Amino acid sequence: MNAPAIALNRFGLGARPDEPPPTDPPRWLLSQFDRYEALPPAWKAAARTPVLVDAWLAQQRAVRQAPEGQRSGIREAYLRQGRDEYVIAAGARTASALQTDTPFVERLVHFWSNHFAVSVDKLLMVGLAGGFEADAIRPNVLGRFEDLLLAVVRHPAMLLYLDQAQSIGPGSAAGQRAQERQSRGRGLNENLAREILELHTLGVRSGYSQDDVTELARALTGWTLPGDAPQDGAGSTFRFVAALHEPGARTVLGRGYADEGEQQARAILHDLATEPATARHIATKLARHFVADDPPPALVQRLADSFLRTGGDLSSLYRELLAAPQAWAPAQAKFKSPWDWGVSSLRALGRKELPPMQASNLWNQLGQPVWRPGSPAGYGDLAANWAAPDALIRRVETAQRLAQQAGNTVDARALAPRVLPGDALTTATAGAIARADSAETALALLLVAPEFLRR
Known part of the structure; x- marks a missing residue:
């Protein structure tokens, strides 16, 4: 390509x-x-x-x-x-x-x-x-x-998703009152802390321990949604409640953090955001998304070095990605997710919008509902996640529906070299489109062609 x-x-x-x-x-x-x-x-x-x-x-x-x-x-x-x-x-x-x-x-x-x-x-x-x-x-x-x-x-x-709004430090003022009342169902919740370490920053098997999860969870107590109190302010979307915060100093990844209320967790997040393990985790995911399911180690290292050198400046990270020769390898190593394929198909047809319900239904039908991956890990970014036979059948059926909607208004023979410019369009696909017995069939063939399914 x-x-x-x-x-x-x-x-x-x-x-x-x-x-x-x-x-x-x-x-x-x-x-x-x-x-x-x-x-x-x-x-x-x-x-x-x-x-x-x-x-x-x-x-x-x-x-x-x-x-x-x-x-x-x-x-x-x-x-x-x-x-x-x-x-x-x-x-x-x-x-x-x-x-x-x-x-x-x-x-x-x-x-x-x-x-x-x-x-x-x-x-x-x-x-x-x-x-x-x-x-x-x-x-x-x-x-x-x-x-x-x-x-x-x-x-x-x-x-709300990771239950942080319900987390209460056992030794906090609110936690002590709950114990006195012998109330159940609310206490320290580690969900957000665990996902910050495992998914958002360091990555799995990066050396953190269960103690680090618990200590971060304690530091995060008090981070919650706004309430009805006037001091929360109109339009607020976050508040720190000192009465929910677990008192005491914390130790995460061997570093100590003083008991400074909301600032305690912020200091931990700052350090996590600049950890070498975080740099490598982000670099790996970015390289995997854009280049290959098994990204080149040299590219991952280059991106991780940029992340650390710039203190996590994302624009610099993207510039480094675009400067890397591996990112421009001609092989189409990435199989499109349903979202990628659906968006690229609609863009190829010149569509600028869909009615909201129709859009929502489209992603449901393709198997990748918007903001519904089912877990904090998100949707997978490997070909194995999306290339199963039933998933491909969904794409063929959707391509046929899109082609029927377009009718004879789209000439796939003229469209193909525009959306797959230069050598991106193979001779085999161009020939199949030219031999199609109808405009609708030709367009459907383009949308499910091997080079259109990959990027």
Whole structure:
């Protein structure tokens, strides 16, 4: 595959028929950093985090004040509204991917949203998932890793998804009162701390211990959602509650941290964000996403060195990726995920948006629902995750539906060299398209061609 095709398909989200191949692919990709709009027009219809948190607080308040028999109805009404917000946000994400003229940065948004995954399988935070991407991921994707990490950990979606909002230090004022009342069901929760270490920063088998998990969990106590108190302020999305915080100094990875309230966990996150193991974990995932399921060790090392040298500056990390010759290898080593394939198919057809419910249903049908990976590990990024026969059948069926919708309005023979420029389009695929017995069949063949399924 040639450099323009690599820029459009490997680093971008797929070519559009009205988009000429870039004459200077690296410069085209780098120029997107200056043009990226954190919240493009497609997202204007989606509710922002402060509004979503206000709805959550209103529901909590209503449940507390209602008689027992009315509480389930209040919760169900809240979940219905949350599902509506989810569909709107999924439509916004889809439209943004189809409309963007900064597809490299948009792909990076998707990468980080999956790295810091939340899953709407947990219905309590279903309405907050769109706000999580809009307000924690999108504004920080070109900044420092530490700032991105902090925005993610403090976001209400993550606090609810990993049960941090319920975590209470046993030795805190609130914990002591709970023990006196002999109340059960709330105490120290280690979910967020474990995923920060295992998934978000250091990575699995990187040398941290269970004691490190527990100590980080203790440091994070008090990090929760805003409440109804006036001091929380209108539009707040996070608060630190000293009465929930486990008192005492902490030790994580052999380093000591004084008891400084909220600052204690922030200091730990700062150190985690600059650890060599974190640099290698992020470098490996980034190289795997863009280059190969088994990324070249030299590329991983190059990216890890850049991460450490710049203190986790993400724009510098991406520049290092684009400067690496391994990133421009002609072989199409990456098999597209359902999201990648669906977005690139729609872009190839010139589609700019889908009705939100139709967009949500499309990703469900393809097997990769938006913000629903089912676990904090996110969706897999290997061919083995997506190349099973039943998954390929779903793509063939979807390609046929898209081709039927296009009818005779799209000439696949003319479209193919535009979306697979240069030598990206093989002779075999071009021949199959030319021999197709109808325009619809020709278009479906293009969308499921081997070179279109990979990037």
